[in-house]
Amino acid sequence: SQQGExxxxxxxxxxxxxxxxxxxxxxxxxxLQWYRQNSGRGLVHLILIRSNEREKHxxxxxxxxxTSKKSSSLLITASRAADTASYFCATDAVTSGTYKYIFGTxxxxxxxx
Amino acid sequence: EAQVTQNPRYLITVTGKKLTVTCSQNxxxxxxxxYRQDPGLGLRQIYYSMNVxxxxxxxxxxxxxxxxxxxxxxxxxxxxxxxxQTSLYFCASSFQGQPNSPLHFGNxxxxxxx
Numbered sequence: 081s082q083q084g085e086x087x088x089x090x091x092x093x094x095x096x097x098x099x100x101x102x103x104x105x106x107x108x109x110x111x112l113q114w115y116r117q118n119s120g121r122g123l124v125h126l127i128l129i130r131s132n133e134r135e136k137h138x139x140x141x142x143x144x145x146x147t148s149k150k151s152s153s154l155l156i157t158a159s160r161a162a163d164t165a166s167y168f169c170a171t172d173a174v175t176s177g178t179y180k181y182i183f184g185t186x187x188x189x190x191x192x193x
Numbered sequence: 194e195a196q197v198t199q200n201p202r203y204l205i206t207v208t209g210k211k212l213t214v215t216c217s218q219n220x221x222x223x224x225x226x227x228y229r230q231d232p233g234l235g236l237r238q239i240y241y242s243m244n245v246x247x248x249x250x251x252x253x254x255x256x257x258x259x260x261x262x263x264x265x266x267x268x269x270x271x272x273x274x275x276x277x278q279t280s281l282y283f284c285a286s287s288f289q290g291q292p293n294s295p296l297h298f299g300n301x302x303x304x305x306x307x
Contacts, residue, residue: 111293122197122283122298123236130293168235170296180251181296183228185235 086169086187094192099156101187103169104149110172112145112152117166117186126154126167161193195220199284199299206274207307214269214302216284224287224294225267226251227259229280230301236283242267274306 087102103112111130115123129136129145129152136143142155156163166186197218206212218225226241228251238251242261256278258270267286271278282302287294 113295115296120281120301120303122300123285123296124298125295128293128295180238180241181226183236185233 086167086184088187089185090188090190092190092192093159095159095161097159099159099163099189099191101154101167101189103152103154103184105152105169105171105182106150107171109147112143112172113170113181114141114143114152114154115168115170115183117168119165123168156189159189159191161191163189164191165189195297197284197286197297197299199282199302201302202300203303205305205307208275209273212271212274212304214271214282214284214304216267216269216299217265218267218284218286218297219265220286220288220297221264222286222297223264223289225261226285226296227257227267227269228283228285229253230283231280239269239282271304274304276306278304279306280304 085104093099111128113128114126117123127138127143129143140157145152166188168183168186170181170183200215223244227239228236230236237253239257240251240259242248245261245264248259248261261267284299285296287296
């Protein structure tokens with residue numbers, strides 16, 4: 081699988097429920113970021129978690145990071161119809177002294193009103 | 194308003210006809226990058242630039258060119274487009290291209306090559 085692979089590929093929930101999506105990666109990282117993409121639009125940065133952090137919160141978002149398992153999860157609590165979007169994790173990789181961001185294939189979340 | 198602006202938003206062209214997609218950012222970011230997004234493949238990096246006059250290949254650079262003559266602009270050039278370059282393209286920028294700098298994305302350019 082690719083660096084930064086999200087699971088599940090698609091998720092459908094009712095408004096008010098929590099949504100959890102997972103990201104697995106292969107190599108060591110400095111940081112992991114989560115982005116949201118509304119249909120066909122540009123990605124919007126949600127949250128960044130550093131490799132020495134285990135959990136981070138931002139509003140209704142909660143991100144966890146387990147470097148021993150090379151995985152991260154994004155929890156959206158009390159979901160709203162406006163949360164309908166695709167969610168991507170992005171990991172960093174050092175290549176020849178420069179950094180690059182590697183994106184997964186995303187989780188498509190649909191929140192039903 | 195801080196933003197990354199791409200133009201055009203939609204582009205339909207024919208095989209072999211040179212085209213340029215423009216990208217401009219007003220945040221004084223040093224790092225800029227181009228991605229293409231295809232179903233099932235996620236975002237793949239085409240080229241990136243750490244600063245003016247410094248560009249480097251990403252994962253899928255074949256068939257593309259870029260230039261970075263000014264800090265704010267990073268155009269993507271397709272000298273001879275082919276149908277396999279039909280895709281959704283995104284330009285992005287960040288403060289210093291460091292792993293703790295979030296990327297700011299443009300709204301995308303949907304390119305169709307017939």
